[in-house]
Amino acid sequence: DMDGDVATFTLTAQTGTSEFVPGTTTATWGFNGAYLGPTLLLRRGQPVRVSVRNELPETTTVHWHGIKLPAAADGGPHQPIEPGDSWSAEFTPDQPAMTGWYHPHPHGNTAQQVYRGLAGLLWLQDDDDAAEAGIPSEYGVDDVPLVVQDKRLAEDGELMDASFGTNVGVLGQTIVVNGQVNPLFEAEREVTRFRLVNGSNTRVYGFRFADGRTFAQIASDGGLLAEPFLTDAVHLSPGERAEIVVRLVPGETAQLISAEPRMGSVADPDDVGARDELAILTVTGPPAAADAGAQEDADADRTVPAVTAPEDLGLPAVLAEVPRHRADDAVETRQFRLQGFQINSRAMSMSRIDFAAPVDQLELWQVVNMDPIPHNFHIHNAQFQVHDVDGAEPPPDLAGWKDTVYVEPQRTTRLLVRFERYTDPEVPYMYHCHLLYHEDEGMMGQFTVV
């Protein structure tokens, strides 16, 4: 909806029912529907106004994950919406195109609300014409979001409570993609871009194709990488996003699965889902060209050329300009020790602000996972860069803009972050583990930008 130059959206958080198992319905929550919510198309530089109405029986909030914006519009725990009330957020995104998402963030109750289905996509575009550069960009046609979640269903098909879990929270064996169980995507083109969103509470995925095929990763949380790179797996912890480009030839069927997620040396791999192998999505190749009647025989024994360079997928060698932050330029260093549902031995308190970060100042944040279990680290109002992981240069999937990063047990990840433009001495932003059970248990802190 356009209202002058302002993009306006209305979201209603509401209750409903979904059918994850044919023939059985279960209570779910969604925005403007029973499960998940609409994709909000945002344009860089265009003001946005989102009105959120809460028709749930409990307090909620809506947070815009990945967007740099004023603290009062962030939708964190300090912007509660009581049942029956409305709240409106106004902000103007000014950052590169990316796949963001929105979800509730009420203090102590985020896990359950997201698990029931409250989440949606933020599709941020900017002027760069990706299509012209050869990057698939037609929404739903060759540019397809995949919001991946795992659900734990009782025998009768009912969604179980998010608190039924191990020390990382709830893990389920039923995969739901964009709200669908056993999803199928029929590609229309030979080259398709998938935007993978880990919208799960707890699970870390190792996305790959069952046949081990090579594809390109082109973007991380905060948008396009400087250059595409070829890989056969993408690892995402809760809250993280990645965009991949894959080739599918006419007549073929491929399976996107999750196996061998990169989780580091966790104490009990079974307890945290590290050994699970899960079917994510069935994909079929595009229809054979219409004029290809006699060509069909030829197609049958056509050997599929291997993807050996991003150019084989039509991708440009350079995707975006990603200026590197330099650790030498950091004027402040901060430590974050993740341990026992706390950060730096303190649990989240709504009334404690841990520090004030001066605006436009480059900072080095050292995040240490002291535990033998998985954690990750998310910062509001920021896209940061990974400087190193235990002293080693980040792998290519961590070389671009990030807002959430997995932190392996007993390892230190150092981030370079700068908070731009928005200041507010009163209203804090959050940093936290995005395993939602941990966040709710107190593995979160608050900072202001001044």
Ligand code: C2O
């Ligand atoms: Cu995706 Cu603080 O959240």
Ligand code: CU
């Ligand atoms: Cu966030």
Ligand code: CU
């Ligand atoms: Cu954690």
